[in-house]
Amino acid sequence: MDISTDKKDFFLFAFIHPKSNFKGDIKIKVINNYNIDFKSVTTIFIEEDNILIPYKLKNIKRFNKNNLTLIIDDINTELKAHQLFSKKCFLPKRLLPERKGIDFYDFQVKGFVVIDKNKKKIGTIVEIIEKPFQSLMVVNTNLKEILIPIHQDIVLNVSHTKKEIQVELPNNFFNLF
Template identity: 30%
Template sequence: MTIDQSFYIGYISKSRGLKGELQLFFEFEEYAALDLDIIFIEIDNKLVPFFVDQIKLHNNSTAYVSFEDVDHIDKAQPLVRKKMYLPLEKMPERDPNDFRYTDLVGYLVIDEVEGELGEITEVQEMPQQFIATIAMEEKEVLFPLNEDLIVGIDQEEEVIVVKLPEGLIAMYLEQ
């Protein structure tokens, strides 16, 4: 399996104990709905399957897992900080009306004053809000995604119209 045949779910954050148990951190929002019998871990740009022996999910986007054949800290330690994936066919179905800020990646941003700004390349979830990133004049421009700044979203045309604070774009481009 290759990365384009899979979807990213998170990474291994640390080892736990001497028997090879690992702590997982999920960046996939609905991680509790995932089928986690086999987890693919990216090692040297290849996805390697690991069979789950035991897993305990927690409410804070983490889980403790024991993989088959990983029975000692020396086998677990090389897996720390590695990315985890699942096959695309294991992606949970989502209600078509369930639109999220993270779905805005690839949308064209149009500011009411500045005009067309560019495509959203990334959406990050921060503790207080979501932050969108666009590339303008070979620089990254970040702006918050919230109801006060969003004028409208056209899902069919994949366009988001915003009214950004005066001077925000100029601040990034002057650096």
């Protein structure tokens, strides 16, 4: 089985709890809940020394909304489990449900150009800040970085082929910065 472990093909979804009492399982904290069907996940990738290492799963259960319990092949001692504590867990991007319209995953739009409703370039997305009630695009305008809310009244169109996001900003928006 040829498994690519190029990080660009994966997304960060969890961290291994640093304080798990090892009883044959490991608890992980899900940080990005992308509505993944974890019942179909048979392998997770754990970052070790900046390399993604595949780990076969014997079992995966949802402990609560943001926590999963894993039983991993070959992790059968407390010492082995302890070596994984606080490590980042990744999954292949192909497991993500497809998003349509103006809905997108944050890693998909980094580097996209933001244009206004008249197709004038505003800047380039350098980061997405996810907050519980309002996510924001961090856009580099070459003069400064600005924050643009990700909201259906602001984001008009997302073109993955052109790598552009078209927005309609309120009047005097740039006077805020």
